[in-house]
Each structure stands twice: as structure tokens, then as C-alpha cells.
Amino acid sequence: MNYRKLFVVLVFVLAIFIRFYNFSDRITFGPEQAISLITSGKMIKEKFSLLGEENVQRVNSLGHRIYSGALFTYSLMPIQLLFSYNPILITAYFSLLNIFIGVLLYKFALEISNPGTAIFSVSIFLFSGMMIYHSLFIWNQNYIILLGLLTFYTLYKLTKRKKPIYALFLGLLSGTALSIEYYYLFTLLLVLFIALKLTKKKVATLMLFLVGITLPNMPAIIFDMRHNFYLSKTLIVYLSDVIHGSRTSSISYYHFLQFAPITALFLGYVLHKIYLSRKGSAYILLIIFIYLNIRSPWIDFKAPMGMPGDLSVKGIYKAADMIAKDNPDNFNVVVLADFDTRGHVLRYPLEFSYNLTPKGVTDYSGAKSVYVLSKKSYDFDNPGVWELSSFLPYNESILTAIGREYALYKLSKQI
Numbered sequence: 001m002n003y004r005k006l007f008v009v010l011v012f013v014l015a016i017f018i019r020f021y022n023f024s025d026r027i028t029f030g031p032e033q034a035i036s037l038i039t040s041g042k043m044i045k046e047k048f049s050l051l052g053e054e055n056v057q058r059v060n061s062l063g064h065r066i067y068s069g070a071l072f073t074y075s076l077m078p079i080q081l082l083f084s085y086n087p088i089l090i091t092a093y094f095s096l097l098n099i100f101i102g103v104l105l106y107k108f109a110l111e112i113s114n115p116g117t118a119i120f121s122v123s124i125f126l127f128s129g130m131m132i133y134h135s136l137f138i139w140n141q142n143y144i145i146l147l148g149l150l151t152f153y154t155l156y157k158l159t160k161r162k163k164p165i166y167a168l169f170l171g172l173l174s175g176t177a178l179s180i181e182y183y184y185l186f187t188l189l190l191v192l193f194i195a196l197k198l199t200k201k202k203v204a205t206l207m208l209f210l211v212g213i214t215l216p217n218m219p220a221i222i223f224d225m226r227h228n229f230y231l232s233k234t235l236i237v238y239l240s241d242v243i244h245g246s247r248t249s250s251i252s253y254y255h256f257l258q259f260a261p262i263t264a265l266f267l268g269y270v271l272h273k274i275y276l277s278r279k280g281s282a283y284i285l286l287i288i289f290i291y292l293n294i295r296s297p298w299i300d301f302k303a304p305m306g307m308p309g310d311l312s313v314k315g316i317y318k319a320a321d322m323i324a325k326d327n328p329d330n331f332n333v334v335v336l337a338d339f340d341t342r343g344h345v346l347r348y349p350l351e352f353s354y355n356l357t358p359k360g361v362t363d364y365s366g367a368k369s370v371y372v373l374s375k376k377s378y379d380f381d382n383p384g385v386w387e388l389s390s391f392l393p394y395n396e397s398i399l400t401a402i403g404r405e406y407a408l409y410k411l412s413k414q415i
Contacts, residue, residue: 004115008106008122015102015126018294019095019135021301027091028137028304029313031340034348036138040076041085041352049073050223052179053140057339060238067231069179070219072140085352087138087313094142098135101146102126105261108153109268116275120286121268125261127290129298130253133305140180141254147177148258151191152265158198167195167205171212179216182235183255188213308337309375310403316373319408320349322400323371324356326410332359332367334387336374337406341385346373365390372409373402380409 039053052068059065076090083089102122109118125131134142151173158166174188192209199205214221224231275282298305304312323333323346333343333350342361350356359367364387372380372388380396383389394411401407 028306033138034344040073050219064234071179095135116272120271125264129293129296133298144257149261164204168208168212171209175213175216309405315402324354330368334372370411
């Protein structure tokens with residue numbers, strides 16, 4: 001028993017070390033993270049909203065943007081206040097959330113199966129390259145992992161007690177996940193199907209499940225009712241666009257993150273079965289799994305994954321600090337390092353750390369100066385983005401180097 005406890009403690013200690021080693025240089029802070037934090041930050045400082053985050057990449061044929069549910073945005077607000085809007089500390093919260101999911105997985109596996117399965121399952125989960133990767137950035141999808149585990153456990157309880165009240169809990173979990181990710185609808189239907197199969201009181205189960213779905217989505221429902229069902233119509237048009245080929249929508253691995261804990265539990269069960277007959281083989285397989293995942297493309301111990309070149313959150317804040325020291329007035333920002341040229345990764349620290357507000361994301365021609373974070377090799381004489389071409393003609397000067405490849409430039413309007 002003491003050996004098992006020691007092994008579990010060692011697993012969690014190593015998992016925490018792997019996530020927090022060189023932490024500030026490894027976390028990802030890109031446009032998605034910045035937009036999420038700007039959305040919630042504006043709710044704190046400016047105006048509370050029933051809408052969640054605007055999806056800058058999902059626009060239907062009528063020019064209407066898709067908005068996510070507001071729950072993720074609401075969840076960020078107290079964290080931002082607690083950590084003074086610091087993205088490094090906010091990311092640490094999501095790292096600890098991933099560790100907490102591992103704790104729950106271990107406890108649930110103990111209840112559902114046995115200590116051996118629990119140890120193998122939590123080891124597979126915590127040392128998965130995908131889980132380590134997800135624990136190093138702010139993203140609404142990271143909550144889906146927790147919701148998937150809680151849904152699986154609630155279904156397990158339903159198989160034991162057969163009480164319709166569990167359908168309410170399943171609806172709450174599914175409704176919360178749907179608010180975060182619309183693709184969760186397919187998993188939601190699967191959960192409802194299983195719940196109806198497991199209970200005799202079908203009508204009560206269905207009604208409680210629907211009530212559960214509704215409650216987490218009340219902000220969106222209220223907004224829709226007050227604004228001529230804007231969200232519903234936007235989603236319907238977008239779906240029609242996808243069906244008719246005028247818009248593309250792809251399925252990715254992160255649409256299935258709800259199954260990550262269950263997959264770890266299943267693999268842990270298989271490893272425990274192997275352990276019962278061949279202990280050495282089970283340990284060797286686990287070691288191979290951990291080695292391959294730590295050396296996988298999901299993990300880099302020196303630099304952030306998903307950020308271009310040698311940029312990091314430190315480099316972004318260095319650029320923001322230089323802009324603040326330049327004492328700008330009537331200015332805008334551009335970042336030529338990712339899909340979002342409108343510079344949200346600079347807008348966030350400028351607004352919430354330096355109390356400087358750039359002009360709007362469509363107002364570049366009216367600015368006196370534009371600060372650009374880009375590669376040193378960028379050709380400013382022939383800008384390939386609207387944000388810069390609309391600001392022409394301008395004079396260019398470099399303020400500071402950001403890493404080996406990037407620099408912060410100041411473009412001043414020619415008069």
C-alpha cells in the first residue's frame with residue numbers, strides 16, 4: 001500500500017515538474033488566448049455581456065460572426081482579477097486544472113476499477129503529450145476534458161442507481177460543454193441516448209436532461225430572444241454554408257477531447273491486465289509510452305508550441321513595454337506573426353497592463369503611428385496586409401529587437 005502511494009505521489013510530482021519547468025518561456029500566448037482575455041477583461045472594465053467570445057475565423061455568407069457561449073468568458077473574469085490580468089499566472093491556472101483532472105481520474109478509477117488500473121490510467125493521462133501541451137495555454141477546450149470525465153462518471157452512477165435525477169446532471173454537463181464547443185452536440189446526443197437506455201422513466205429522463213442543457217445556456221438564450229434570434233440564425237446559415245460548400249468546417253482532434261480521460265482509463269485497464277500476468281511487460285510499455293510522449297512534437301521544453309519563430313509571451317510583453325515607453329498617442333498596432341494581423345496579442349497587455357488603448361481593429365488610416373511586431377526581413381515598402389497598406393505613406397523605424405527573428409517597428413504617418 002505504501003509503495004502504491006509513493007508511486008502515485010511520484011507520478012504527480014513529475015507531472016507538475018514537466019508542466020512548470022521553464023514555464024514562462026514555454027506557455028503559448030497567441031491570438032486565441034489574447035482575444036479570450038480581452039473579451040473577459042472588457043466585461044470587467046467596461047460592460048457585462050450575455051455574449052461569449054467572437055470567433056474571428058467563423059463568418060457565415062451574410063457576414064455574421066459566430067459567438068461562443070458566455071460561460072468560458074465568465075470563468076476567466078475572477079481569474080483575471082485574482083492574477084491582475086497576468087497571462088502567465090492565468091495559464092498556470094489551466095496547468096493546475098489539468099493536474100486536478102488527473103486527481104479526479106485517479107479517484108474515479110479507484111472507485112470504478114482497482115488501484116492498479118488507477119495508477120496506470122493517471123500515468124497515461126498526465127504524461128500524455130497532448131495533455132501536457134494543452135496545460136500550457138489558455139483555451140476553452142481545456143474545460144471539455146474535465147466535463148468529459150465528469151460525464152463518464154455520472155453515466156457510471158446512472159448505471160448503478162438508475163435514477164432520472166442523474167439526467168439533470170448529465171444535461172448540465174452537456175449544456176456547459178455545448179456552450180464551449182458547438183461540435184459537442186454530437187456527443188450530447190450520444191450521452192442522451194445512453195441515458196435513455198439506462199433508465200426506465202424515459203420521459204422524466206428526457207425532460208430533466210433538457211432542463212440541464214438549458215440552464216448553462218441561459219445567457220445565450222436570453223440574448224437570442226432579445227435580438228431576434230441572432231445566434232440561432234447565424235449558426236443555421238453557417239451550417240447551410242458548410243453543407244452547400246460555400247464555407248469549410250473541419251473536424252480536428254480537439255473536438256474529441258472529452259474522450260481523453262476515458263481513453264486513459266481504458267488504456268490503464270489494459271495495462272493492468274498485462275501487469276497481472278507479466279509485470280515487467282506492463283512497466284516497459286508504460287515507460288515506452290512516457291518516453292515517446294515526452295519526445296513527441298507536442299512538447300518543447302525550451303520554447304512555446306503554436307507560436308511562430310522565437311516569439312514568446314516575454315517577447316510580446318517586451319514589445320508592449322517599449323510601446324508604452326514611447327508614450328504613444330492616437331496609435332494602432334499590427335502583428336505579422338500569426339493569422340491575426342490586428343495585433344490582439346499586443347492589445348491585451350497594452351490595455352490591461354499599461355492602460356493604453358490602441359485605435360479600433362478597423363481604424364488604421366486615422367492613426368498617427370502604427371507599431372508593428374514582425375520579422376526583421378519584412379518588406380515594409382510593399383506591405384501585403386490591409387492594415388499597413390491603408391496606412392501608407394509612412395516612415396519606418398525600428399524600436400527594439402524581439403528575439404533573433406523579430407523586431408518592433410514604429411511607422412509614422414507622412415504628412
